[in-house]
Amino acid sequence: MTASSHPVLPEERLAAGVARLAVRHQGRYSLETVQRLIADSYEQLAESAHVSTHLVVLAERFAAASPPCWIPCPAPEASPPRATLHPRLRKNR
Template sequence: MTADKALSGLLTPEAALHRLADRLAERFTGVFARETIDRYVFESYTALARSASVTTHLPVLTERFATDRLTALAQAKGAIESSVCEVLFVCVHNAGRSQLAAALLAHRGAGRVHVRSAGSLPAASIDDAVVVAMAEIGIDITAEFPKPLTDDVVRAADVVVTMGCGDACPIYPGKRYLDWQVRDPAGLTLGEVRAIRGQIDERVRALLAELQPATA
């Protein structure tokens, strides 16, 4: 644990968020005004807090979430260039299908694509069976967490894959939208989750072959 992360547990949430905004303002100097940084930090914290069952680590998760959102916004505005295809997976709770798909594509892509995931109504945590099923094939997702769907990550995506979230995802021209009909693993047995993992992995491999035909 870094000194800043250890200290964040001793500070009030507001003080920790101000320290986070200071770091991000330095990181995104010349890209965003301080007001934008502050808004994204506090909005991100509030959004995560709505579904969090434990708030102890929220400042740390907020840093990851706000950083990714600001990076996505900068990409969408052309302030930061992305050299790889940006893929976004969206399901309802961001606790099962979209986490499986994102982890599998990131693993199979090995840096050839950049992957994000989100949920229209994020859960408090990732399904335990999903974590176990991924660990079985050597992919650790214990550090991942459900994230709410935000406009910035959609705008930054080249490909948006929806998985049972209906019309919650905004539509922007120039992007590729796919809808994967895959069973929700919530409440299912590990064996059933394994089957879902296999179905998603087949789709992920096919998508990667389309996006990177020469190297998939």
């Protein structure tokens, strides 16, 4: 039996959230990274949850709000510095 490269989701309803976040972060994070992020978020919230009714939605929102430090953030595109002159200085030129 071969092991799957995709992490196992603790709740099958999390797959919809994975799909939404994967589309939002397409080109930045892999599908496996998004799955791991949502699975970790779900497990962290489930540890202290007294009611699990909305745990799936909360896990997706938690994952979307703050990517953890183990996900490398893409470097912002460099843009040349832009200087603007104060309107009074432009009149003198």
